[in-house]
Amino acid sequence: MAASETKFHVLAVDDTLIDRKLIEKLLKTSSYQVTAVDSGTKALEFLGLNNNDNQDVEVNLIITDYCMPGMTGYDLLRKIKESSSFKDIPVVIMSSDNIPSRISRCLEDGAEEFFLKPVQLSDVNKLRPHLMKRRMQTNVNKRKAMDEIVSPDRTRARYNELQVK
Amino acid sequence: MEVGQMQRRLVDYTKSLFMEKGFLDAQFLQLQQLQDESNPDFVVEVVSLFFDDSEKLLNDLTMALDQPNVDFKKVDAHVHQLKGSSSSIGAQRVKNACIAFRSFCEEQNIDATLRCLQQVKQEYYLVKNKLETMLRLEQQIVAAGGSIPMIELGF
Numbered sequence: 001m002a003a004s005e006t007k008f009h010v011l012a013v014d015d016t017l018i019d020r021k022l023i024e025k026l027l028k029t030s031s032y033q034v035t036a037v038d039s040g041t042k043a044l045e046f047l048g049l050n051n052n053d054n055q056d057v058e059v060n061l062i063i064t065d066y067c068m069p070g071m072t073g074y075d076l077l078r079k080i081k082e083s084s085s086f087k088d089i090p091v092v093i094m095s096s097d098n099i100p101s102r103i104s105r106c107l108e109d110g111a112e113e114f115f116l117k118p119v120q121l122s123d124v125n126k127l128r129p130h131l132m133k134r135r136m137q138t139n140v141n142k143r144k145a146m147d148e149i150v151s152p153d154r155t156r157a158r159y160n161e162l163q164v165k
Numbered sequence: 166m167e168v169g170q171m172q173r174r175l176v177d178y179t180k181s182l183f184m185e186k187g188f189l190d191a192q193f194l195q196l197q198q199l200q201d202e203s204n205p206d207f208v209v210e211v212v213s214l215f216f217d218d219s220e221k222l223l224n225d226l227t228m229a230l231d232q233p234n235v236d237f238k239k240v241d242a243h244v245h246q247l248k249g250s251s252s253s254i255g256a257q258r259v260k261n262a263c264i265a266f267r268s269f270c271e272e273q274n275i276d277a278t279l280r281c282l283q284q285v286k287q288e289y290y291l292v293k294n295k296l297e298t299m300l301r302l303e304q305q306i307v308a309a310g311g312s313i314p315m316i317e318l319g320f
Contacts (some may be wrong), residue, residue: 117253
């Protein structure tokens with residue numbers, strides 16, 4: 001199966017049952033495969049268990065609530081970004097509180113987006129570019145690894161053809 | 166009553182919940198729009214979760230405010246949760262009552278917070294009643310072989 005045909009797999013993290021149900025429905029409606037857990041600890045466990053040599057289950061994006069007991073969404077973000085295995089997984093934060101300093105801190109520390117709750121379908125639509133970009137990047141890296149070395153001159157000629165009018 | 170009449174009654178009832186009294190906001194419409202054939206009970210399920218969650222929180226709040234030394238941080242945490250779930254379901258008046266409640270928690274004002282608790286309870290039972298009525302109307306329509314009409318409101 002070509003990589004472009006596989007559904008994106010999103011890991012959703014929220015300690016509230018209602019919000020977990022809601023985000024799961026929003027994501028499924030947008031044709032994502034979803035795994036929903038109720039804590040940051042469980043999220044890390046899930047990632048760890050599946051990050052073996054097989055890599056049968058891949059997580060393409062993590063969407064997490066900010067306010068959670070124990071490990072907050074921000075703590076989870078930091079742990080993901082500090083991990084060599086997971087740092088490239090895009091992370092999105094959700095929060096019911098509109099606190100500008102909180103929002104900028106999350107974005108500065110690596111969150112791709114910050115959604116205010118209740119999360120809307122229009123918010124979930126914003127996820128696709130981040131997922132597509134990462135999938136294309138992964139594909140490009142794979143192709144580069146397989147390609148012969150291309151001469152610089154040939155590359156320049158190709159760019160000249162791509163004149164944007 | 167035939168299906169068409171039931172459907173019209175449901176539409177009118179639902180619209181009144183939005184327009185007249187602001188019991189529900191656009192978030193509730195979102196929930197209805199998310200419901201589909203693969204999950205035909207989605208709204209009922211979410212509403213049930215809201216009822217269970219809220220009743221537990223209201224109990225916790227009653228107990229927390231009944232203490233000789235009220236732990237306002239704890240009270241605020243419960244209200245925060247109730248605000249969140251009411252917001253997620255579109256129960257606008259409950260959410261607004263929670264917002265007011267939180268500001269009095271910050272002030273650590275025992276009289277005001279007790280009044281807020283009464284207010285939140287009142288709003289909760291009102292919206293619970295409305296939602297139950299609405300869901301009953303929907304059930305009747307489905308049982309009679311009809312489909313649930315989509316509400317269009319110009320928000």
